[in-house]
Amino acid sequence: MRVVLAEDSVLLREGLVRLLDEAGATVVEAVGDGEALVRAVVEHRPDIAVTDVRMPPSFGTEGLRAALEARRLVPGTAVLVLSQYVEQSYASDLLAEAGLGGVGYLLKDRISKLEDLSDALRRVADGGTVLDPEVVAGLFARRRSGPLDDLTPRERDVLGLMAEGRTNRAISKQLVVTEGAVEKHISSIFAKLNLPPSDDDHRRVLAVLTWLQS
Template identity: 70%
Template sequence: MRVVLAEDSVLLREGLTRLLEEEGHVVVAAVDHADAVVPAVLEHRPDVAVVDVRMPPTLTDDGLRAACRARELVPGTAVLVLSQYVEESYARDLLADGRGGVGYLLKDRVQDLAALADALERVRAGGTVLDPEVVAQLLVRRRPDDPLDRLTPREREVLALMAEGLSNAAVAERLVLSAGAVEKHVGNVFAKLGLRAAEGQHRRVLAVLAWLGAGVRRPG
């Protein structure tokens, strides 16, 4: 696939470029400043933009905001953001349009080439990918009136794996359940979170947003 890479660390940028190209991908642009992300996406129309969250000019969340802006200007652009930190707001901002094609990995995860390649394929296909460590930490951050209180422990397990980007078949394999059992649990998650069948595949994104405790504009 064609990739725009945004990372201000020279070593990591060159390392990621090498890894991606060894896997047969084409890095059409590699930039080191958040202000260069949108122009690069507009020019190259990549399959995926891989973007560091914390980039110049402020080294806060400039990369994330640039990635979200790129998705607004070039609808359908898949985005995989990288961060050293677990921040609920990062995942929530990425998923806010309810349309998928986004992922959030911790930088340690990119050392696992298989995990990186899998994440890229999933976001390009319109899925969502949250780092397992992100999922694990967010699961313990419960809130009053948490919508997940409606779910059984097994249904919460299924939803957490959905947040990681796993398909129903992969969830079944991970939890050693039948495909039918997983389908039933997923259906229960959608029903208990009030997500209608008419919302199609976007329901998986909306379910993850409910898990994050975020309000979301429903796809029209």
């Protein structure tokens, strides 16, 4: 899979290039700011844009904004965001665009584990959604009261794994239940969150967005 990488730290950028290579990706260009990321994606049309959130000049959310802008110019480009921080707004902004291509949000500590990085790259490249388990746990801990209060503890477990981008089969293995039980839990989650079947909306993504926004 072909990757454009954006990271402003030269040392970290070189280290990420090596890690991505070991994870089975080919970095077609590595850049140091958001404008260069947009240009590189338009030029190379990679499978994935991997970017830090905080980039020059203000070290706000330039990396995230640039990646999403690049995808608007090159539809279907997957976006994998790396961050040192658990930020609800970052995850929400990414998930809001999940229907346009694969998205992922990993903490930088996670990417040192090649198995986790390879798995995240594959799922995002395939159009899936990946949230770091620590991001999921942190956001659940900060969650205010709201529509998720009607969910049972098991349904919250299932929703948390859905937020990580896990399939029904993966969820069943993680929770040691049948796939049929997972399907029933998910159907109950959709019903409690008032998410009826729709040809236009991705209910799994909408369920996670409801959780993030609650």
